[in-house]
Amino acid sequence: xxxxxxxxxxxxxxxxxxxxxxxxxxxxxxxxxxxxxxxxxxxxxxxxxxxxxxxxxxxxxxxxxxxxxxxxxxxxxxxxxxxxxxxxxxxxxxxxxxxxxxxxxxxxxxxxxxxxxxxxxxxxxxxxxxxxxxxxxxxxxxxxxxxxxxxxxxxxxxxxxxxxxxxxx
Numbered sequence: 001x002x003x004x005x006x007x008x009x010x011x012x013x014x015x016x017x018x019x020x021x022x023x024x025x026x027x028x029x030x031x032x033x034x035x036x037x038x039x040x041x042x043x044x045x046x047x048x049x050x051x052x053x054x055x056x057x058x059x060x061x062x063x064x065x066x067x068x069x070x071x072x073x074x075x076x077x078x079x080x081x082x083x084x085x086x087x088x089x090x091x092x093x094x095x096x097x098x099x100x101x102x103x104x105x106x107x108x109x110x111x112x113x114x115x116x117x118x119x120x121x122x123x124x125x126x127x128x129x130x131x132x133x134x135x136x137x138x139x140x141x142x143x144x145x146x147x148x149x150x151x152x153x154x155x156x157x158x159x160x161x162x163x164x165x166x167x168x169x
Contacts, residue, residue, distance in 0.1 A: 027098035
């Protein structure tokens with residue numbers, strides 16, 4: 001597994017613009033993502049995959065990685081059963097004050113984003129459809145689509161979730 005990590009780290013490093021790695025306000029830039037690989041059927045007991053009513057079952061594993069872009073190394077790397085999805089892995093990232101976390105929508109978990117913010121880390125994630133956003137000052141729901149159509153882009157701190165249980169994001 002160390003060889004695979006080293007090769008992947010080398011490939012990632014060659015694709016990054018140098019400007020991303022220097023002079024930033026963030027101490028670390030953490031990238032968390034996963035991929036799924038198919039395995040031989042004889043490993044199904046360890047790495048269960050998908051059973052969809054057909055006579056055959058797919059045996060899959062999910063590779064999870066947390067890569068620190070500025071240092072050019074993996075902080076965590078695991079091969080897990082397919083059933084351990086991105087949402088289950090969302091809390092695994094070891095954030096510190098001054099970190100920037102970059103993740104896709106599969107890791108969008110408001111409690112984790114709020115925990116990052118409480119530590120002093122920032123998170124950039126794709127918006128998860130149907131997540132209600134509220135204006136920080138008024139508490140009123142934000143009509144995101146209308147706002148985007150009017151302004152073209154939005155860059156502001158909002159409350160997300162429900163008014164009874166929300167996170168400042």
